[in-house]
Amino acid sequence: MSLSQRQLALLLIAPGFALVAALFLYPLCFSLVSAFTGPEGGFSLQAFAKAWELYSGDVVFTVVIVVASCLLTALLAIVIAGTLTLGENRYIVGTLRALYRWPLFIPFIVAAQCMRTFLAKNGLMNNSFVAMGLMEPLQAVSFLDWRGIIATFVWKQMPFVALLLAGALAALDRATLEAGRNLGASRLRVLVELALPQVMPQLLVALVLSFVTMLSVLSVPMMVAGSQPTMLTVDMAFRINAYGDYATANALGVITYLISAGAAIIYLKRGMAKEGTP
């Protein structure tokens, strides 16, 4: 019985696996080979040494940006999804529901473009603040640096995480939450202590997906912020476009991979262990 179930499982997963293997793993091998091959052929870590020498700062920059963006996204998404599920004012919930998903539709490249004219020193945001009298024109600062990248990522990913989280929260047993409310717990407590722990797996799924997506986006760091320091995708593109240096670019790709593998493992350990394997 158990054996046949295993076979069935492998059979079911095979088509998806085949697609990824053919269109991703196989071509990836070429990249790995290129990353670990020296200029004269043969195994070498030279590409990694070069990647580290030139871009160590950008590795740290990338990790900091992506982690910060994920944390902020999670926080905002929890507030939104929590309000949507537990909010009592019909109008606020309705408005929020109509609003929060808009950026979800926007491709990254468009988001980047919106943001670079919105967040600039004399951009629409600062101009609006000045017009509303909230700020003096001289106080205006440009956000087109790491803050701009984080803002764009959060703006774009927050609806995604909130959508998944709101879905998970809506599927929870209302009775438990109501019981909590009836016992006198505030909505915040119900959210943090009762609801959130139950939807942790979904939150983690959403965050890990956001994490790796942010890692692989080129247009946002390229268009929103100046290039010193910058994210690894920009360095990869530069390595290829300026020098035709695929080895170092692929080495940077492998580093990106290790970072995302880290995130994936955290997810798999925490999320799935709690749910219990079937």
Add this chain to the structure above:
Amino acid sequence: MTSYAMTRVASGIRMLLAAFALAAFAFFLIGPLLNLVLWSVAERWYTPYKLPVTFGTRYWEQVFRPTGDAMASLATSVWIAVLTVIVALALSIPAGYALARLKLPVRSLFMILFLLPQAFPSVAIYINVARVFYQIGINGTVFAVVLVHAAHGLVYSVWIAAAAFAAVDKDLELAARNIGASPLKTFTSVTLPLAAPGIVASGIFVFLESLDEFTGTFFVGVPQVTTLPLLLYNAAQGGNYQVASITALILLVPSVLFMLFIERFLRADVLAKVGS
């Protein structure tokens, strides 16, 4: 009585605060999009003016000019996105079920495997994919583009489908089996409908991911297959804000329509669940 009035005042203040927070949120959410709309009708806009100097539809005419191919590209984009969703779901429903419900050897490895295409900045990958596709002669077909998009979007559909299946109450399945339903019947009439909202949600993301994709389309589709992001990419990278904004607004249309339709579907299902 006074305490009642106090509560009223307190809740009034809270309302006000909430409304203010909502307004600020709306500004940060909608502001950048408003910027997009402004740019799409700005014929001249430069310092020191805070708003466009002249408004007009010149660039709309340019995008929709007879030789422009915005609408055709849009149709191709949507068509590819729909096919991608079909392929991705066909692959991920069985895979998701296997991951969530069945005993699978090296399960976590499989999970990470589907994540990989999303994580690797992919120019290097697509060059090699193109090489293979040229050899078997499918480069430049919609089919090839759909395959590439599906591989890229598979992580959304597989992961979310797995989570959706995992969330289905096993007791319900057991109950169905107990009244004599076959495993397949149980799956199609109990498990799948219950997991449907999650699966639909995963479809949305595959759809949007496909609509947004540039690099893969370029390497395996161009020049025979042209999608809207290909037009958008040039315009946005080169700083042609008007054309890029208009293209982006066009891209919004299918997404919004799709989303409205999905929204209805999701709601009905969630409501049904509340009753059961």
Add this chain to the structure above:
Amino acid sequence: MRILTLACSLAALIVASPLSAQTLNVASAGDQNMVDYVKDYLAPMFEKSHPGVKVVSVGTGPGDAGSQKIYEKLDAQKSAGAADFDVVVIHQKGAGLMVKEGLLAKYTGNVETSKLVSSATATNSLGADVGGFVIPMFQSQTALAYNADMLKAPPATYTELKDWAKKNPKQFGYNGIKGGMSGVSFVAGWVYAFGGDANKLIQGPYDAAEKTKWDAAFAELKDFNKSVVITPGNAGTLDMLNRGEIAIGPVWVDMFYSWQADGKLPPNMKLKLTAPGMPGQPMYYAVPEKSAQKKLAEEFIALATSPQVQADGIVKKFNWYPGIDAKHLEGKLDKAAWDKLFTDITPAELSQNGKPFPIAPYFNDILEGYEKKVAN
């Protein structure tokens, strides 16, 4: 069952795709205006004189990245039957690479208009011999764009600029080297100005020891960077000029004019070509070796490089410097259109301060030197 239907519909799709044989595919590395130039201007003209032919114009993105994509695509097709592109519009670096890899056809002998080009860039692309493989589409140049309202007398030399930037912090902006070629060009100009012999870098031959002479220049640049704004990309520099956040910055002259025409730059923006000079480069028309429509491609390029098209399309419509020699445009163009090219930068300044990029190995040394000593 579902899988079966799916497989069938997919199979139907594969069959449904091929296009008619008389399609001429033109790929342009460059901004949208270059793609549109082919699509709206050249294509209708060519289709009229060649009934039954359809011209498809695709863009691959601006800058060297766009040319690199064309290279990668042609390279991936090496072992396939025919190339996807019949005409490619590429940058210098890409041209050298593609010729070296044997991806381009030697075609200029079959095109009469190639005789109208005498400039060195038609045969020499960053030190690579591309004679016979390319004809320039247009010549472009980087220069400093400045807001004449904020800045009455722009710095005339790199040295003046260096001092000016120190006195006016955050008023000069450029895009580093990873965000596009206008920043790269500014850095190359910096090395020309402070790093020794510019002519040696432009003409070669390559001497690996040369780069050790640039350390002081890079150290100064690092210091200079502290008082400037690093902008996001070529467009980012123009963007900040648009909003008045910086007063001056390096831009491509052709982009500058198209932004001004699109109403995205204040009318009082001007250009200044700083001494001792900043680089410029041509865009090339080339034909892939494996193009299935070589003859059509040659006819297309012949049309595109004909004096009338160069006069009307390149100079008058887009304010680009012509790819073929200027003397062949005489009589094809009214004086006003010609003079407009040289409103801010006179022909004398252009010939004196408009430099080519360094040859490829020096070029790479400069970029890598910048990454190691300035950005890091």
